[in-house]
Every structure is written in structure tokens, then in C-alpha cells.
Amino acid sequence: MSISIETWVFGSIASVPIITFFFQLIGDEKKxxxxxxWGKIFDLWSSRKNISIAARGYYSKSKFxxxxxxxxxxxxxxxxxxxxxxxxxxxxxxxxxNKIIVDEVVQKNFCWPLIILVFxxxxxxxxxxxxxxxxxxxxxxxxxxxxEKKLFNHSHGLKWESDSINNHQTVKxxxxxxxxxxxYGKYVDELKNRDFAADVYGLKMTFSQRSIIDVFTSIATxxxxxxxxxxxxxxxxxxxxxxxxxxxxxxxFYNLGYAYRExxxxxxxxxxxxxxxxxxxxxxxxxxxxLPEIQCSITFNKVKFGxxxxxxxxxxxxxxxxxxxxxxLVGPSGSGKSTIxxxxxxxxEVQEGSxxxxxxxxxxxxxxxxxxxFGIVSQDIELFNDTIEYNIRYGDLEASQEQVEEASKAAxxxxxxxxxxxxxxxxxxxxxxxLSGGEKQRVSIxxxxxxxxxxxxxxxxxxxxxxxxxxxxxxxxNELCKSRTSLIxxxxxxxxxxxxxxxxxxxxxxxxxxxHKELLxxxxxxxNMWEQHNK
Ligand SMILES: Nc1ncnc2c1ncn2[C@@H]1O[C@H](COP(=O)(O)OP(=O)(O)OP(=O)(O)O)[C@@H](O)[C@H]1O
Numbered sequence: 001m002s003i004s005i006e007t008w009v010f011g012s013i014a015s016v017p018i019i020t021f022f023f024q025l026i027g028d029e030k031k032x033x034x035x036x037x038w039g040k041i042f043d044l045w046s047s048r049k050n051i052s053i054a055a056r057g058y059y060s061k062s063k064f065x066x067x068x069x070x071x072x073x074x075x076x077x078x079x080x081x082x083x084x085x086x087x088x089x090x091x092x093x094x095x096x097x098n099k100i101i102v103d104e105v106v107q108k109n110f111c112w113p114l115i116i117l118v119f120x121x122x123x124x125x126x127x128x129x130x131x132x133x134x135x136x137x138x139x140x141x142x143x144x145x146x147x148e149k150k151l152f153n154h155s156h157g158l159k160w161e162s163d164s165i166n167n168h169q170t171v172k173x174x175x176x177x178x179x180x181x182x183x184y185g186k187y188v189d190e191l192k193n194r195d196f197a198a199d200v201y202g203l204k205m206t207f208s209q210r211s212i213i214d215v216f217t218s219i220a221t222x223x224x225x226x227x228x229x230x231x232x233x234x235x236x237x238x239x240x241x242x243x244x245x246x247x248x249x250x251x252x253f254y255n256l257g258y259a260y261r262e263x264x265x266x267x268x269x270x271x272x273x274x275x276x277x278x279x280x281x282x283x284x285x286x287x288x289x290x291l292p293e294i295q296c297s298i299t300f301n302k303v304k305f306g307x308x309x310x311x312x313x314x315x316x317x318x319x320x321x322x323x324x325x326x327x328x329l330v331g332p333s334g335s336g337k338s339t340i341x342x343x344x345x346x347x348x349e350v351q352e353g354s355x356x357x358x359x360x361x362x363x364x365x366x367x368x369x370x371x372x373x374f375g376i377v378s379q380d381i382e383l384f385n386d387t388i389e390y391n392i393r394y395g396d397l398e399a400s401q402e403q404v405e406e407a408s409k410a411a412x413x414x415x416x417x418x419x420x421x422x423x424x425x426x427x428x429x430x431x432x433x434x435l436s437g438g439e440k441q442r443v444s445i446x447x448x449x450x451x452x453x454x455x456x457x458x459x460x461x462x463x464x465x466x467x468x469x470x471x472x473x474x475x476x477x478n479e480l481c482k483s484r485t486s487l488i489x490x491x492x493x494x495x496x497x498x499x500x501x502x503x504x505x506x507x508x509x510x511x512x513x514x515x516h517k518e519l520l521x522x523x524x525x526x527x528n529m530w531e532q533h534n535k
Contacts, residue, residue: 058270058271058274061274061277065143065147068146069139069146072142073138073142076135076138077139079132079135080135080136080139083131083135084132087125087129090121090125090128091248093121094118094122094244095244095248096241097114097118098118098237098240098244099235099237099240099241101114101115102236102237102240103235103236106235150277151273151277154276154277154279154281157281158279162279198261202261205260205261206258209253216250217246217247220246221246224239224242224243225239282346282367284366284367284368285363285364288364288365288366289360289364289365289366290365290366291369291372291373292358294358294454295323295454295484295485296323296357296359296485297320297321297322298320298321298344298355298356298485299320299356300317300318300319300340300355301318301353301354301355301356302316302317302353303318303350303353303354303355304316304317304350305339305348305350305351305352312508313339313508314336314339314343315508315509316352316353316508316509317336317340317505317509317510318510319513321485321486322485324483324484324485325485325500325501326478326486326488326499326500327486327488327499327500327501327502327503328487328489328490328496328499328501328502328503329487329488329490330489330490330491330496330502330503330526330529331504332506333491335505335506336505336508337489337505338379338489341378343355344362344374345367345371345376345457346362346363346367346370357370373453373454374454374456375448375449375452375453375455375456375457375480375484376456376458376459377441377444377445377448377458377459378444378457378459378460378461379459379460379461381440381441381443381444382431382432383432383443383444384428385427385428385429385430386427386428387422387424387426387427387428388413388417388425388428388443389404389424389425391432391443391447392404392424392443392446392447392450393450394447395446395447395448395450395451396451396452399450403450404424404446404450405424407446407447407449407450410445410446410449410473410476411446412442412473412476413439413442413443413445413446416439416442438466441462441463442465442469445461448480449480453484455484455485456480456484456485456486456487456488458477458481458486458488458489458490459489460490461488462474462492462495463491463492470495474495478498492533493526493529493530497516498516499515499516501513502514502515502516502526504519504524504525504526504529506525511524511525512525512526
């Protein structure tokens with residue numbers, strides 16, 4: 001019986017879908033037993049629907065990224081396809097050349113041009129491979145940059161509650177390193193166990209797939225060898241051609257288990273990425289406007305607000321700060337003073353009532369323009385792990401060196417900076433850990449001064465300073481507030497006796513207002529606070 005080379009090649013190609021189809025026909029029970037035995041080799045097939053639904057969902061979500069990547073790297077994408085195609089052509093041609101060389105050599109013919117052709121094909125293939133990776137990495141760079149930027153920007157748009165807390169200092173204060181290490185150890189164990197189980201499962205699957213492939217390629221090789229041996233048209237060159245194609249054909253199947261695992265892992269990563277991207281971000285109304293560049297009044301109209309459902313923190317807060325006026329807000333701890341500035345900057349939205357700037361509801365003002373016009377010095381100061389200069393310059397990235405130094409002098413931090421050998425290039429450490437509380441506060445005051453905002457919010461701005469330093473910068477702070485609409489949140493009543501008006505917040509309401517003298521004369525809540533303060 002004479003079997004042509006084409007029959008062998010096409011027979012081998014056809015065997016893969018035929019075998020797959022055959023196992024789909026056998027009964028469920030047998031299939032289940034087979035699956036257990038061969039490490040769920042059909043997992044890919046049976047979960048194809050879920051995978052394709054997930055993949056389609058992720059495709060539609062990431063379409064905007066893919067479209068952008070296509071626009072920016074069209075040429076490289078086309079080049080990758082061309083290079084891959086060229087690779088396939090060379091892969092097809094090389095075994096044919098080898099077959100001819102073997103047949104010619106067997107016949108004692110010196111076929112040097114063909115050998116040189118094989119050499120040239122290999123050189124072209126190597127160059128093709130290099131260029132293909134080059135284009136691929138260019139696409140990958142654009143894709144990763146786009147995704148990473150998207151995630152980074154998204155994390156900045158997240159609402160206030162997604163904040164992360166860095167507790168490493170607390171762990172040290174309570175000498176709880178051992179406890180934390182054990183807790184972390186348990187978590188790592190759990191993770192590693194899961195990883196191990198997944199790896200074992202993957203190994204089983206790869207083993208089953210490779211075993212099947214090895215059996216089929218061995219049988220096919222055996223039959224081809226027999227065909228050559230039995231003296232029909234099957235030459236030594238045909239045999240080499242057939243076995244090379246067989247290896248090339250089965251190679252992708254050989255790595256199917258690995259590819260499948262990687263694909264599933266990529267789907268899990270994508271799921272996590274899209275869950276993160278689905279988290280609610282701050283969104284302005286479509287008709288949101290920019291805050292006008294002129295000084296305006298700030299009005300709270302019967303504002304009600306609570307962080308949760310159960311408790312109202314602000315229960316109908318009503319006040320107006322006139323344009324250019326400096327007002328202080330005082331009240332017991334936890335009465336909601338900082339909440340007022342968080343609402344004013346739209347980190348949270350009021351539940352009832354409204355906040356207006358110059359008669360415009362702040363819901364209709366874009367958050368970016370709103371925050372741009374406020375200079376804030378708060379009790380929780382966040383500094384970047386960079387130089388002092390970078391942290392001050394953050395108030396105005398375009399500011400000149402002189403302007404940075406002027407702002408530092410006004411915040412009484414210039415001399416301290418110059419006492420370091422690195423001067424303005426001194427590193428502040430993680431979250432400004434190398435600076436004292438008071439120094440951090442002065443850096444943030446310099447930053448606010450440099451910003452030259454229309455409105456000022458000071459939330460316990462000098463709480464971490466000693467009396468002497470506080471006096472040194474108090475005049476500058478007063479100067480900063482003087483020409484601007486300003487709200488000062490204060491614990492120490494002595495720091496706000498000079499302001500135009502003081503509002504007293506208690507139990508969610510403004511219970512008293514007036515200047516320092518007027519409030520003392522009322523002999524009410526403020527008077528009692530003042531008495532308490534001066535004891
Ligand atoms: N993000 C939040 N989620 C839930 N409750 C919060 C949140 N922030 C503050 N609170 C609660 O709201 C109330 C008011 O807090 P706020 O920080 O406005 O008070 P405060 O008057 O500025 O206090 P202090 O003078 O101590 O700084 C407190 O009872 C506080 O526990």
C-alpha cells in the first residue's frame with residue numbers, strides 16, 4: 001500500500017479536531033472519568049462560553065484603550081502581523097529545503113546553493129524575529145503606559161473613603177511587629193497554598209496534554225518510518241520533512257496548558273483591574289462651570305450632612321462669609337468644623353440645603369476649578385517623598401526660585417532650610433518623616449502662600465507650632481488672609497481674636513456669631529470656652 005506524504009501531513013492535522021470531537025460524543029459519565037484521569041483536559045472546551053463572555057465584556061470595556069493603541073501604533077501592529085506571517089513562510093520553507101538537501105546528499109550530489117539558501121533564510125528569520133519583537137515592545141510600551149496612566153488618574157479621582165492608611169508607626173509604638181509578622185505570614189501561607197494548588201493543577205493538565213501529543217506523534221513517526229522502510233515513494237528526505245512538520249504542528253498544542261493558564265490568569269487580572277476602574281469617581285455635572293477669578297462671598301444655606309445614615313453631623317448650618325472677610329469657626333472637638341471645609345471643597349456632598357460661592361451653587365462648579373482657588377493648610381499635612389523645594393513649589397509649579405524663597409521666608413522656614421547643607425534640596429522622607437510637625441506645617445504654609453489663592457482655609461494651621469514660631473508666622477498668615485475670603489478653624493481661641501467674625505458651632509448648628517468682644521459680652525457658649533481656655 002502506498003501512502004503519499006500529503007496524506008500523512010493532512011491526516012496528522014485532521015487528527016486534532018477529530019480526537020477532540022470524538023471525546024465530545026462519548027457519554028457524560030465516561031467523559032467525567034476521563035476528565036478526572038487526564039487532569040480536566042477538556043476544561044478549556046467546557047469553560048469556553050464563560051471565557052468568551054468574560055473576554056467579550058473586557059474587550060468592550062477596554063475598547064477605548066485598544067482604539068487608542070491602534071491609532072498610535074498602527075504601523076507596528078501591521079509590521080508584527082507581517083513578521084509573524086513571514087516567520088510562518090520561512091518555517092514552512094526550511095523543512096522543504098532540508099528534505100531536498102538530504103535526498104541530494106543520499107544521491108551523492110553536492111547541493112551547495114541550497115545550503116547557502118538555508119543559511120540566508122536563517123539569517124532573514126533571525127532579523128525578522130528581532131524586528132518583530134522591537135515592534136511588539138513598542139506596542140506594549142504604548143499599551144502599558146495607557147493602562148497605567150488610566151489606573152493612576154482613576155485612583156486620583158476616587159472618592160474620599162478609598163483612602164489607604166499607613167500604620168507602620170503605630171505597629172512600632174505598640175511593639176507589635178511579631179503579631180503583624182504572624183498575621184502577614186498566615187496571609188502569605190494562604191496565598192502560597194492557593195498558588196501551589198493552581199500550579200499542580202496546571203502541571204497535571206500539561207502532563208495530560210503532552211502525553212496525548214507524544215503518543216500521537218510517536219505513532220505517526222512510526223507509521224512514516226514504516227512507509228519509508230516498506231519501499232514505496234517515501235524517501236529519507238520525506239521522512240525528515242514529515243517529522244519536522246509534525247513537531248511544528250504540535251508545538252502550539254504542546255504549550256496549550258501553559259497558554260491556557262496564562263490566559264485565565266490574565267482574565268483574573270483584568271477582572272481586578274476593571275473592578276477597580278468601576279469604583280465610583282468624582283464626576284462633575286456636564287454644565288459645571290469654572291469659579292470666577294474675582295473674590296466672592298461663601299454661603300452655607302441650611303446645610304444638613306452626616307457621614308452615615310444614622311447621625312447628622314451638621315443639622316441646618318447657616319452662615320455667610322462676605323467677600324474679603326476673615327471668619328473663624330470654633331466649637332468642641334467632633335462638632336463638625338473640618339467637615340465644613342470638606343463639604344466646601346466637595347470631598348463630600350451636602351444632603352440637604354446648599355453651599356454657594358458668589359451666588360453659584362458649588363454643585364455647578366467644577367471641582368478642579370473650585371479647589372484651584374482655595375489655599376489650604378490643614379492639621380493633616382501630606383508631603384511628597386522629595387525635596388523641601390519640590391514640596392513648596394507644589395503650590396505653583398511655574399514659580400521662580402525667588403518666589404519659592406519669598407514664600408518660605410513668609411512661612412518662617414527659610415532659615416531652617418538654609419541650615420541644612422543641601423538647602424532647598426534637602427529630602428523630607430516618606431510623608432515628610434524627617435521633619436517635625438511644626439516644620440511640616442510651615443512647609444505647607446509656604447506652599448499655600450505660593451499658590452496665591454482667592455480663598456483661604458486654615459484648619460488648625462498652627463496647632464503643631466510652639467508659641468514663638470506661631471507668633472513669627474501669625475502676622476504672615478494674617479497678611480495672607482487679609483486680602484482674601486478666609487475661613488479659619490481653630491482650637492486655640494487666642495489665635496482668632498483678631499478676625500472679623502467668629503462662628504460658634506455646637507451640636508450641628510451655628511449657635512453664636514460676632515466678633516471676639518461681642519461674643520464675650522453675650523456670656524454664652526463662646527464665653528465659657530474662653531474662660532475654660534484661660535484657666
Ligand atoms: N470620613 C468620616 N466617616 C465617618 N465619620 C466621620 C468621618 N470624618 C469625621 N467623622 C465624624 O464626624 C464628626 C465630625 O468630625 P470633624 O472632623 O468635622 O470634627 P471637628 O469639629 O473638626 O473635630 P476636631 O476639632 O477634633 O478636629 C466626628 O464625630 C467624626 O468622628
